[in-house]
Amino acid sequence: MADQQYYYGTGRRKTAVARVRLYPGNGAVVVNGKPLEEVFSRDLHRAEILSPLTRLGREGRFSAQVKCAGGGISGWSGAIQMGIARALVASDPAVKPMLKRGENLLTRDSRMKERKKAGLKRARKAPQFTKR
Numbered sequence: 001m002a003d004q005q006y007y008y009g010t011g012r013r014k015t016a017v018a019r020v021r022l023y024p025g026n027g028a029v030v031v032n033g034k035p036l037e038e039v040f041s042r043d044l045h046r047a048e049i050l051s052p053l054t055r056l057g058r059e060g061r062f063s064a065q066v067k068c069a070g071g072g073i074s075g076w077s078g079a080i081q082m083g084i085a086r087a088l089v090a091s092d093p094a095v096k097p098m099l100k101r102g103e104n105l106l107t108r109d110s111r112m113k114e115r116k117k118a119g120l121k122r123a124r125k126a127p128q129f130t131k132r
Helices: 043-056 073-091 093-100
Strands: 007-013 016-024 029-031 062-069
Touching (some): 007 073, 043 093
Parallel strands (some): 029 062
Antiparallel strands (some): 016 062
16 A cells, blocks of 8 residues: 555644545545554544545545544544545645535644643633632
């Protein structure tokens, strides 16, 4: 699989980064050397990952090889979704408007965890106030 021609896309979500390679194939998705079902136990995450392919009706046409780093399972699923969408645009630029319509799959979700501030317990939670 590594020597044949592929389409590449990078996806990011929270602190997760996914590097996606799309190969012409049977629809198998491999994440960090393991099958998709082994890494993602929730159906919600699996559906989110495959949503760019289902939106275009190309579920069985491409196989994906993914390398994820950073973040957690939810961040991974969002990053892989974006990486697959970008790789699909690399394979066929005509699908870009279809992936942008509705829930935009090509735009980075910029929401990140807010950092903890000095003097506070968390990002915004202040210590309990005592009057006396």
